[in-house]
Amino acid sequence: MFGLIGKMRAARGQRDAVIDVLRETTGALPGCLSYIVATDPADADAIWVTEVWTDQASHKASLQLPQVQAAIAKARPFIAGFEFQVETHPVGGVGLPASEKS
Amino acid sequence: MFGLIGKMRAARGQRDAVIDVLRETTGALPGCLSYIVATDPADADAIWVTEVWTDQASHKASLQLPQVQAAIAKARPFIAGFEFQVETHPVGGVGLPASEKS
Numbered sequence: 560m561f562g563l564i565g566k567m568r569a570a571r572g573q574r575d576a577v578i579d580v581l582r583e584t585t586g587a588l589p590g591c592l593s594y595i596v597a598t599d600p601a602d603a604d605a606i607w608v609t610e611v612w613t614d615q616a617s618h619k620a621s622l623q624l625p626q627v628q629a630a631i632a633k634a635r636p637f638i639a640g641f642e643f644q645v646e647t648h649p650v651g652g653v654g655l656p657a658s659e660k661s
Numbered sequence: 662m663f664g665l666i667g668k669m670r671a672a673r674g675q676r677d678a679v680i681d682v683l684r685e686t687t688g689a690l691p692g693c694l695s696y697i698v699a700t701d702p703a704d705a706d707a708i709w710v711t712e713v714w715t716d717q718a719s720h721k722a723s724l725q726l727p728q729v730q731a732a733i734a735k736a737r738p739f740i741a742g743f744e745f746q747v748e749t750h751p752v753g754g755v756g757l758p759a760s761e762k763s
Contacts, residue, residue: 562699564666564709584752595713597664597749601703607666607749609711611697624748647664647709651684654695654713654756
């Protein structure tokens with residue numbers, strides 16, 4: 560599996576607008592096992608996104624999907640920047656489809 | 662919902678031993694919606710854990726469960742330290758039980 564943990568910063572006051580776009584878009588992307596959007600109680604403009612994909616190719620392919628391209632275009636004006644991103648290799652746990660548990 | 666994103670460092674060469682303990686323990690903890698364990702391709706002794714709980718009280722209570730206390734005791738000799746931890750407030754996404762999606 561392929562994972563990403565990232566923190567993005569919304570333009571002041573636009574956090575919830577970005578979150579709405581993220582949540583509208585990620586319902587059924589091929590290969591997406593987990594995509595959790597969170598606010599940060601210590602940082603009002605921050606958004607944490609933790610992702611698990613079947614593999615890196617699925618993630619990369621998702622960025623080319625029309626609905627994802629549209630979401631990126633829609634959210635871009637509300638995003639000030641990306642502050643943190645780490646790639647991970649998820650190995651298991653709770654909250655993944657049963658077939659991916661090893 | 663209550664979330665945690667954390668990075669722990671295993672003692673040299675003990676990463677997989679720690680992961681085994683984490684995965685054995687988190688199967689069915691009350692209030693645990695997601696608990697994903699991942700390795701870090703850029704850091705051989707690192708373990709990333711991303712957690713989602715129904716609320717902070719569920720997470721706190723889990724630390725007192727006998728199986729969790731036993732796991733902490735079992736893993737402690739293999740853990741060198743905790744390098745990063747952020748508390749989040751998950752608001753939704755893919756990979757959470759349907760009842761928690763809002």
